[in-house]
Amino acid sequence: MSRLSAVLFDRDGTLVADVPYNGDPDRVRLLPGAAAAVALARAHGLATGVVSNQSGIGRGLLTTDQVHRVNERADELLGGLDAWLFCPHAPDAGCVCRKPRPGLVHMAAARLGVPPAECLVIGDIAADVLAARAAGARGVLVPNAATAPEEVRRFATESAPDALTAVRAALVEAGFPAVGRAPAPGTAVPARTPPALPRAVGSAGRWAG
Template sequence: MKPAVFLDRDGTLNEEVDYLSEPDRLAMIPGSAAAVARLNARGIPVVVVTNQSGIGRGKYGWQDFAAVMSRMGTLLALENAWIDAVYAAPHHEKGQGEYAVADHPDRKPNPGMLLKAAEEHDLDLAGSWMVGDKAIDLEAGRRAGCRVALVRTGYGVEVDGSMADLVAADLSEAVERILAQWP
């Protein structure tokens, strides 16, 4: 088993955009691709865990999500960076059909996506970090047994950092500080 860095997507890796469903609306937060590249260079698995209620609410589909992630992959590749795995939770209390679930185990703050990733990729959650811009990201990480880092991008400027092991201006600083502590 090896530790990983779990990343929220919107507001952590890329600029926050309500219901991001069009690849051309994707804008990476400055320095985030280089931060992912630093993790990749150290052989640390990078896993995106993202709530995507827009899918559940019928605002866009899985193909739109895939197109945005493909564009992100292209932008990351420009910095010699990549994401090892992506997990998305479309469930929401206002979702449609099978996605109309108020408290699905995968939807953050529940730790389901992190637990699935750990099982499927043989990851050590106790040695891992969860990085995000919302309290629900931190709670999901804690509930999965990870250390947690809050970034002050996206919604992070409004979040109480007292529950975080680390508070950073952005993903670049968070990764720098995580790597300084990495075993």
């Protein structure tokens, strides 16, 4: 990618351990390298966000408030991202935001004030990469044990072993100088303040649904 302005992460299976339909903040556990990946992006001046399908809301298994509380806990553990967006709809709702559709990526880019083409989307399933493509962004697959083998094969040339490696590789490709280790845990990294976004496009501060 010629220019990189933002990194958008999937949540479950990418940044935090995938607990199906989790509504309990106490069950949030970061995956190895997740906090370092966020810190590395921020240290290089990139906006950061999360784009996540949360169909448990549409299925009646979760409330929006529960998702917000889980996101807030994850955000605390990760050191703070600029925007959290999620699709609350069931798979058969026909919405424009559920990945692999591009709505969440478009909304996150608008929220962060960057073009979709300058976004990197990192996720653990094909829907994440396909949502990026549909939005005009770049997607990288970070597979885990639950990723379908056919998806791993399909995106073998667009993959990385973990989120930190994906961020580091994208920084190098975009020409950022001196791409090295992420700041050590506890190191202060100035937060990036994204522009305000009207509620007409689904904004609720950082916690848009």
